[in-house]
Amino acid sequence: MHYQYIQEQSQLDEFLQAISTQSVLAIDTEFMRRRTLYPEIALIQVFDGQHLGLIDPCCDLDLSRFWQIMSDAAILKVLHSPSEDVEVFLKHGCIPSPIFDTQFALSLLGGANCLGFAIMVERFLGLTIDKSESRTNWLQRPLSASQLEYAAGDVFYLLPCFEKIRAEIEALGFMNIVIGEGDLLVTKRAYQTPDEMLHIDINNSWQLQPAQLAVLNQLAVWRRDKAREKNLALGFILKEPTLFEIARRQPQSMNQLRTIAGIEPMEINKSGKQILQCVEAGLAAPVETHPLKVTRLIDYPDYKKSAKLIKQKITKVAEKVGVPVDVFASKKQINQLLSWHWKLNEQNRSHVLIPDLMTGWRSELLGETLKEWHD
Template sequence: MPVSHPDPIWVTDNDTLATYCTQWLKLDAIALDTEFIRTDTFYPKPGLIQLGTGQEVFLLDPLKIDNWQPFAQLLGSEQVVKVLHACSEDIEVFHILSGNKPAAIFDTQLAASYAGLGHSLGYQNLLKTLLGVDLPKDATRSDWLQRPLTDIQVSYATLDVVHLLEVYQLLQQRLKPMPHWNWLLEDCSNLSNGDLYPKPEEQWKEVKRAWQLRPRQLCVLKVLAEYREREARRSNVPRNRVIPRGSLWPLARYMPDNIHSLSAIQDMRHSNIRHYGEEVLSLIEMARELPGEQHPKPLPAPLPKAAKEHGQRLKRYTSQKAEELNLPVELLMLGKILTPMLRSRLEYGLFKLPEQLQGWRRTVFAEPMVEQLNQPEQ
């Protein structure tokens, strides 16, 4: 189907935004999308906000609007559904502009997965599948902070929300008669309620091979990983601009005490050392002197080969249940619960569910799974 769209309405001042927000608050649903740049910053730089009502498309200019309070009220309304596609970074942009995260989210990528259209389906493919619309992607990586935007950019941005409410209606029709509908709404609600950024004090646990380090080295790793996260946010620079990810483990392992030895650490560039070298050395010295009671507990080693058989049992059950529920396997077994379950089986002889697994996955899928798998094998 050839692509076409209405001429967008530009919103470029505070009063106009406030007036339209009053109107949009009366709607049942709006389509939203964002364009931004994140090449040399920790936080995305908002370049454009697109809003569709089904009849009209509005382009909100964050370079000219500086009072986003009316938009924050719209985002927070539980009565107006906000329809987005793969919305995690959009939520971040909204929070930066307005201080608010959208309530009543409907994520069409998530809904498409529940509807059996494919897991992590891109918007372009979703439109092709549901509407037969071929959406061009010519402007994806362009400069959204330039003004004026090119005609291609404006067309691309407009098309991103023109069909979104139509997709929402079609997915609703498919899913509402199914139990999947309430599960989808639960997942969409969690998108609004989750943390935007990881906890700085927990970042050391994500470093590869951290389990190999001794307690004093782990103390250095924890201090440096937390500093890296906090400093990247404070300075609004990419994390690797502060300390490259590949440098964290060798810094903790070898604990350099001067600039020369620091420069020998893997991935440490001259720019890292020039801007942050003295602080990194100071933190290493401080962390290595902390008393033993302040050292982190060692992380467990990777799962042994003995876990493979138990992992296969989990995967077989998950595949059978996914087929029974007509859902993608990825929606059932979230990666973050697999390893804790296998560790519990090796340590206690039983599969146990991690506390963080809640909601429909726990009651519909995980609790019956552990009950069955914990029975003595025949």
């Protein structure tokens, strides 16, 4: 396997010029994300069938041309399970499109959901690949020969697997579904929950009253803002159970705050005043601005009946077009549609993502099948 380890701008410019005229690129990234809110990119692997480059973003390279290529609609970007890779791209202002996710394509062909890369390579190429470097520290320099070889293999083997998978996908006429799913992934990864709705995503928020939810929302907004500022995962700012407990008990002094389980003394020293300010702001909010009480889907009288009916309707369409039912609609996607139908008013709907079942290839195939749940 021949590859080029790119650490200088002149190497990068020459490599990007060589691949920019190709119609298909196999892409992968290596990154670290142990405590950070955003993935920290450590290596970018690209293979066009002739040129295989390992781009080192730790070398202060100008990657603007690469991001342009990733956004070029004329170049198909092939990735395997690209959810976190997409986060890397979006963090750098790049909206990648079009994307062919080989993992999703395999599930569309009736394979197991979330099929791993090594299993895919063994199935299509008959090769057993070494995954011992998968847990390596990719930000540490210098990278070893075994690390570079491992990283190169992720795209070297991806491209021939893709060619075999694409042939099966095209034979079924499902290419637009795979590309559409890639677009949907990018849309969902780019979405940011509006500040006024952040409390809804906190576990057990349904147990709180509107006045407590006003405090919880203040805390949730503060936590996200601080996580962005510090580039720390949300849980390293305050864990959800602690957030919930503060909103429930509404401490109004440092001593009261210290009695809440789960909050570290160091965090109280650093952020205690800010936390108490969130509590104070929530308590001071006018009643008419309080969030509505959160209702769980399972507490709606018709939930089970409606979810079952939607699944039955989808199953008929899925079987007719040959798409596996669990690929067409997961339980989460059905719940997303019911939440849209029951929980959101017109104003809220304008700030949240349209349900997966109401957009893209799923909507095209369903037609008017679920129209009673669209309003």
